[in-house]
Amino acid sequence: MYDIFIAPFMEYVFMRRALLACMAISFSCGPIGVLLVLRRMSLLGDALSHAILPGIAVGYLITGLWLPGLSLGGIAAGLLVAAASGLVTRRTILHEDASFTGFYLIALALGILILSVKGGNMNLTHFLFGSVLAVDHPTMIYIVGVTTFSLITLAVIYRPLVYECFDPTFVKLLGSKEGKFHAIFMILVVINLVGACQALGTLMALGIMMLPAITARLISTQVWSTALRAVIIAASCSYLGLILSFQFNWPSGPTIILLCGLVYLSVLSLTALKSHSHS
Numbered sequence: 658m659y660d661i662f663i664a665p666f667m668e669y670v671f672m673r674r675a676l677l678a679c680m681a682i683s684f685s686c687g688p689i690g691v692l693l694v695l696r697r698m699s700l701l702g703d704a705l706s707h708a709i710l711p712g713i714a715v716g717y718l719i720t721g722l723w724l725p726g727l728s729l730g731g732i733a734a735g736l737l738v739a740a741a742s743g744l745v746t747r748r749t750i751l752h753e754d755a756s757f758t759g760f761y762l763i764a765l766a767l768g769i770l771i772l773s774v775k776g777g778n779m780n781l782t783h784f785l786f787g788s789v790l791a792v793d794h795p796t797m798i799y800i801v802g803v804t805t806f807s808l809i810t811l812a813v814i815y816r817p818l819v820y821e822c823f824d825p826t827f828v829k830l831l832g833s834k835e836g837k838f839h840a841i842f843m844i845l846v847v848i849n850l851v852g853a854c855q856a857l858g859t860l861m862a863l864g865i866m867m868l869p870a871i872t873a874r875l876i877s878t879q880v881w882s883t884a885l886r887a888v889i890i891a892a893s894c895s896y897l898g899l900i901l902s903f904q905f906n907w908p909s910g911p912t913i914i915l916l917c918g919l920v921y922l923s924v925l926s927l928t929a930l931k932s933h934s935h936s
Contacts, residue, residue, distance in 0.1 A: 665903045671790055672903065675856070678792045678800045679895035679913070682853050682865055685804035687888035688811055689849055690870030691880065692842065695822040699867055700754055704761035705843075706850050706863040708738035710768030713784060713854065718775055724795050728851055735847035738764055768859075787858030789909040790902065796855050803852040807845050814838055819880055857910040864914035865891055872921040875928050890920055 665672045693702045712734025713727050720726025738760045745756040772784060792800075811818075817838045853862035873886035898913030 661904065662900060665900065671792070672899065674792045674794065674797050675789045675899055675909065676896065678797050678856050679789060679865075679899065680892055681797075681801045681804040682849075682856065683869075683888055683891035683895055685807045685849050686853060686866040687869055687873075687891050688884040689807065689845055690866040691873065691884045691887050692818055692822065693846065693867065694870045694874050695819075695880065699871070701757050702846060702850070702867060703863055704742075704757040705735050705739065705847055706854075706859055706866075707761045707765040707768075709735040709764075709847065709851055709854060710784065710859045711764050711771060712737075712768075713851075713859070714768045714771040714775075717784075718771065724799055724855070727855070728799065731851040731854060732847055734764060735850065736844065739843050739847065783858070784854075785858050785860045786908060787854065787856050787861055787910045789856040789899070789913070792856050800852045800855060803848050807849055810841065810845060814841055818842060822880075857913070861910040861914050864917060865895070868914065868917035868921050869894070872917070872924050875924050890917065894920060 666676055690702070693699055709731035712730035712732070714730070715734075716723075716726040716728070716730025719730075738757070742753060742756040742760050745751055745759075746753045749756075751759075768784075821838065849866065850859075850862050853865055857865060869887040869890035870883075872890055873883045877883035877886055894916040895913050898916050899909060901907055901916075902909035902912045
């Protein structure tokens with residue numbers, strides 16, 4: 658048991674870094690994913706996870722694999738798509754999900770095109786699926802920093818965010834502050850997706866944010882308990898995913914997300930059986 662579950666993290670620095678990065682991502686993305694679910698913004702999170710790719714691609718062309726350049730490019734692209742989608746929603750008859758869909762498809766195609774044509778020897782798979790076992794010290798520090806900032810910010814604006822989930826009419830009475838809380842939350846979503854992207858890639862980053870959240874929502878009614886269970890599910894699947902990827906030489910990101918998916922399907926099946934027995 659020691660050789661399987663503990664030894665890899667004791668013997669290899671890259672495994673410890675990967676574990677710390679995944680734990681940090683889980684603690685931050687868990688609560689944010691729950692708030693996305695409660696605010697019915699899950700598909701918008703999907704759009705933003707793809708929208709950051711062209712920013713990362715441009716950052717790579719300008720600065721190479723310099724982490725601040727990649728991060729700033731991804732954050733800028735995500736915020737630009739969020740702002741443009743909000744503007745289209747306010748000025749046209751399109752709803753927010755439709756405007757986000759249009760912009761994220763354009764951004765995803767643009768990002769893939771840039772990396773395919775100008776990326777040189779850089780493998781596109783690295784950006785799309787990530788490599789958590791290759792997380793270096795600066796990336797780990799960045800992810801931990803994003804987590805710390807996100808948790809502190811969420812603690813400060815927790816009440817208005819939760820109120821908006823269940824009673825948006827009350828929040829509208831706050832006037833201009835409503836837009837500020839929404840904008841801050843969207844910024845948190847973008848920087849966490851960029852942070853998760855550094856380890857899991859743009860296609861897998863949303864998985865660690867949303868799958869544990871929707872799983873926890875099936876078995877929890879209170880916001881805090883839902884967020885806690887989402888963190889536990891994400892952290893547990895990350896740990897087991899790293900073990901499996903190390904032992905069987907599987908790609909780490911997809912392994913972690915697949916485990917999250919298996920937990921979701923298991924909970925979904927048990928919930929359906931329970932509902933059927935009660936009926």
